[in-house]
Amino acid sequence: MSPIVLNIENMVCPRCVLMVEDLCKNLNIEIKKVELGKIELEKEVTGSKKQKLAQELEKIGLSLIESDKKSLINAIKTAILHQIYYSDKALQVNFSEYLSENLHHEYSYLSRLFSASENMTIEKYIALQKIEKAKELLSLKKHRISEIAHQLHYKNTSHFSTQFKELTGQTPSQYKKNPSQERKMLDSFHQSQDFETK
Structure with missing residues (x-):
């Protein structure tokens, strides 16, 4: 028998998983497990309980996905x-x-x-996510730029630096010295045109 799964939009971090687990527990929804993007259920949730789940998810910035x-x-x-x-x-x-x-x-x-x-x-979405991860690593000031490029699986440091500048307007070195540029929420890229390539 195939598992009963509810797909959840905007689940982007382990904290989201914990919040959804708590929410299901409070609503007496029997779950097998919660992972990024989905809840695997012990049994089907229908009617008012599913509607309540949808409402509670909305309150924490998540939503049930109905379409395939x-x-x-x-x-x-x-x-x-x-x-x-x-x-x-x-x-x-x-x-x-x-x-x-x-x-x-x-x-x-x-x-x-x-x-x-x-x-x-x-490809653009992947590039944006890599750059956001790079910003996080650069702001910690613990890693050399070449180490970050390697960690994010760029072909070389030059390719990383070129893409970083193209998407942020700064070189990695400039950003590392002054990491003041606001970081983007992981689920917000499709709603913004801030990162259009030049």
Whole structure:
């Protein structure tokens, strides 16, 4: 029997997982597990309880996803965020293969769906997320720029520096000296045009 899953939009960090677990417990919803982007249930939730869950999720900036296409877009984002922010292992394949294998769809389909919904390509979304992670690492001032480039799996430091400047208007060195530029929330990129490439 296939698992009963509710897909949740905007779950981007481990803290979101804990909040959703608490919320389900308070609503007496029996869960098997909660992961980034989804709740796996012991049994189906319907009617007023599902409506209450949706309302409570909205209060903490999350939302239930009802459409299959929206669920798939959320799964793409979750897979990318997980790899960039939370995985200790470097990808052994490129992102297109990683997404295709994990989400069981041809990459060309995922790419078209994502671009149509988010007004940016998957590649652009990946680049933006890498730059946000780089900003976090640069602001800690514990890592050399070459180490950050390596950690984020850039081909070389030059490629990292070029992309960083293209998307932020500063070099990594400039940002490291004065990390005053506001960082973006992980789930806010499709709502903003701040990072259009020049």
